[in-house]
Amino acid sequence: MNLEYTPGQRAFRAEVRAWLAAHVPKAPLASFDTREGFEEHRAWERTLDAAGYSMVSWPRDYGGRGADLLEWLIFEEEYYRADAPGRVNQNGIFLLGPTLMEYGTPEQRARYLPRMASGEEVWAQGWSEPNAGSDMAAIQATALRDGACYVLRGQKTWASRGAFAHWMFGLFRSDPASERHQGLSFLLVPLDAPGVTVRPIEKLDGKAAFAEVFFDDARVPVENRLGEEGAGWQVAMSTAGFERGLMLRSPARFQRTAQKLVELYRSHAERCEPALRRDVIGCWTAAEAYALETYRTVSRLLAGGRIGFEASLNKIFWSELDLRMHETALEILGWRAELRPEAPAAGDAGEWLDGFLFALAGPIYAGTNEIQRNVIAERILGLPRG
């Protein structure tokens, strides 16, 4: 064990910190769940990419810097420390990107990764269907082979930023006689293809960036398949592992929230009941625990280990922590807690309300926490399945 950064890691941090200080927009961008904010965030992705900071852990050939996972963690720490904009293409860069590295052909990687890193092509996920939520293996949307194409029929739903995204990756049943986890294929689908209809859905926050997507004989070339035909479930599980695990929710995000929570408490401390002090300390401690566990995991991966079922522990921990931090903040805010950001008296309350509404989704997306608890119980603790 050695818990000190190397001179090279410290230099990398200093370099990232200096660049972000010079480039992070001074005023916050509009929400990336609005059309205007979506484009503002894409412009920011271009700026990041031009400097080689979009995906530092990717190989240089695909627009990255070949940084290792520890440097990626350092980058994330600096990114959140600088309050830099949210990553509009997070489903692409953090989820599909690593899956393409693992399962993509050289041609697929060259075709998709650079345009993903630059924000030119923003990706949405296509997992859920009206009758396949927690039970994802109940997928019904089909992709039937017709010569050099798959013909897509059916519906996907709950696609974050699907209303504005350019592409969708998802699972389709390529063998119509198959059941459950068999006969599924992982496809990359352009959302402007004929036969694809995108219908926005307003989320709990009233923004219509969420979407359901209908496929009526949309044709997708066979080379848009990731991995073998019929082996889509395995490819998707790799993506889902990244999402629950390391990439999508790096600890810096929650440490920044915890730090802001401490600042909020300090500015209201004189009228807070003692229980809130206890909650704030608990939140900060949990955010640090999450960071420590992530460093441990990254060290293990760098030594040749792989992320397995423990990704489910991770997903429960960060989603519950995020919610608890926002609930605590709303308690501290007292009567202002229900004010929208535009309310004249809101002050900083509006951000916490928005954050709370977003945090409520955490225990649901990327596999509900109940599904994760089943995974932990069955795969880690050895309880009987079913």
Added chain:
Amino acid sequence: MEFGFDADQTLLQSALREFLAAECTPERVRSIWASDGGHSPELWARLAEVGLPGVSVPEAHGGLGLDELGSVLLFEETGRAALPEPLVATAAVAAPLLVELGGEPAERWLGPIARGEAIAVVGDGLSPLVGHAGIADLLLLPDGDDLHALTPERVERTPQPADDPGRRLASVAFAPGPATRVARGDRGRALREAALDRGALASAAEALGAADRLIEVAAAYACQRRQFGQPIGRFQAVKHMLAGAKVKLEYARPAVHRAAWSVARAAPQRSLHVSMAKLLACEAAGLAARTALQVHGAIGYTWEQDLHLWMRRAWSLEMSWGRSAFHRSRVGEVILAGGARIGPGETFAAPAGSEES
């Protein structure tokens, strides 16, 4: 930056696990609980054969000479075995304290401790009770900022029966004087604070082990116990409780390991790290105990079932070396102070003044 243990450390841990599985069985724990002094000289002698009482005694005095990072995994194992002996007090706290004190007390006591011939206990300065005081050959007790080294004839011990029969408590009265005083003032306070950090760290490690064992025992029971025609472990209500306990445990573990690093390196923020570790590990052990009891149902509520060997250990570890409220407040004093360096990038930050930015 490398957050993990090397092969030697994990090998030593698994060797100790096997050793304790044979030497510190639930039957053995029960017989020690039932004994007059709450102590087995035979088991203590066996522990000394593998070097445990002298784990942090320098090799020159016959010990293993490991620092806190080298011993933290071993205390996870003693917690897993619900070892009732005064190992935390003697090996994790008293021995390093004697090393820091140096001089006559160190020369006199370190060898016997390493050989398993002397038991030393330390007062935590927070509670008037001293664990394992009744069987101690040496008591290191604070009086204000002063620290006194006392042999049994100089103290009056009043047993205070408590919930965990594996950790006998006593209130201890003594007449402090120049003859018993081994440190005073700032030095005495620094020694007491270092002892508290070491005791809390080792207790946190033991709590991890106890939590792990509780979850393991409860999961095994859930696989075996059948109701409604199937193992109760097939019910999601049971699965989800156990999964929750597992989450809590796995996010406490790295905090304990980091605290071990910080204490071993005398890092400036070691007390903060120890308090976080103790808080998280004891929360995890408390939840594991509560969950394991609920999974067992009425059978877990009996004296005959072994479950309470680890439950009582989990509870008494929370009581030892600063309760959760104390450690929470120590964390709060640091992070809620103005100008505290917290937030992303500060987790492993070097102290102010030693960094470029």
